[in-house]
Amino acid sequence: xxxxxxxxxxxxxxxxxxxxxxxxxxxxxxxxxxxxxxxxxxxxxxxxxxxxxxxxxxxxxxxxxxxxxxxxxxxxxxxxxxxxxxxxxxxxxxxxxxxxxxxxxxxxxxxxxxxxxxxxxxxxxxxxxxxxxxxxxxxxxxxxxxxxxxxxxxxxxxxxxxxxxxxxxxxxxxxxxxxxxxxxx
Numbered sequence: 001x002x003x004x005x006x007x008x009x010x011x012x013x014x015x016x017x018x019x020x021x022x023x024x025x026x027x028x029x030x031x032x033x034x035x036x037x038x039x040x041x042x043x044x045x046x047x048x049x050x051x052x053x054x055x056x057x058x059x060x061x062x063x064x065x066x067x068x069x070x071x072x073x074x075x076x077x078x079x080x081x082x083x084x085x086x087x088x089x090x091x092x093x094x095x096x097x098x099x100x101x102x103x104x105x106x107x108x109x110x111x112x113x114x115x116x117x118x119x120x121x122x123x124x125x126x127x128x129x130x131x132x133x134x135x136x137x138x139x140x141x142x143x144x145x146x147x148x149x150x151x152x153x154x155x156x157x158x159x160x161x162x163x164x165x166x167x168x169x170x171x172x173x174x175x176x177x178x179x180x181x182x183x184x185x
Contacts, residue, residue: 006070014061025054028071031143032078038126038138039082052081072149075139079153128175133168140165 004012006027009020029050036046056077057064064073126134136154139145140161147165151158 007066014064053078076153125175136164137168
């Protein structure tokens with residue numbers, strides 16, 4: 001018996017086989033959590049976002065057409081979930097403040113054990129990028145989405161995505177080097 005593709009599983013969900021959504025959840029929940037985690041300090045909110053993505057996949061299953069990669073559709077839902085949350089929570093004025101909170105928040109002992117100085121350095125550096133640059137960089141480099149997929153998700157032309165990723169990498173390199181220089185005695 002061969003393993004079903006993501007498209008086949010989502011088509012099965014669309015057609016009423018809701019158990020297949022559980023398989024997709026098992027396959028992608030960690031990847032989605034990490035997508036949100038690099039943009040959001042609140043771990044519980046990241047978990048809530050992941051649950052909301054799968055809830056929306058279930059709710060809007062009839063709209064699934066399989067015209068793009070499954071992950072493109074999934075990340076579109078993930079991005080919209082986060083954007084909807086930010087719109088609802090009027091306290092969010094600048095996405096950078098969220099990641100700054102990640103760095104300044106006092107982690108519990110379990111979280112502290114998981115973090116390394118390298119991760120903190122990366123979070124601080126990512127926090128300095130604009131929300132748009134951070135988002136396309138995460139999709140491109142951390143989640144290995146192709147520029148065409150990111151274009152479909154964000155609605156920006158492929159050329160704009162390429163330029164944003166290029167500039168984000170340049171900014172990241174500059175910010176990383178600045179922080180490294182500041183840390184030297």
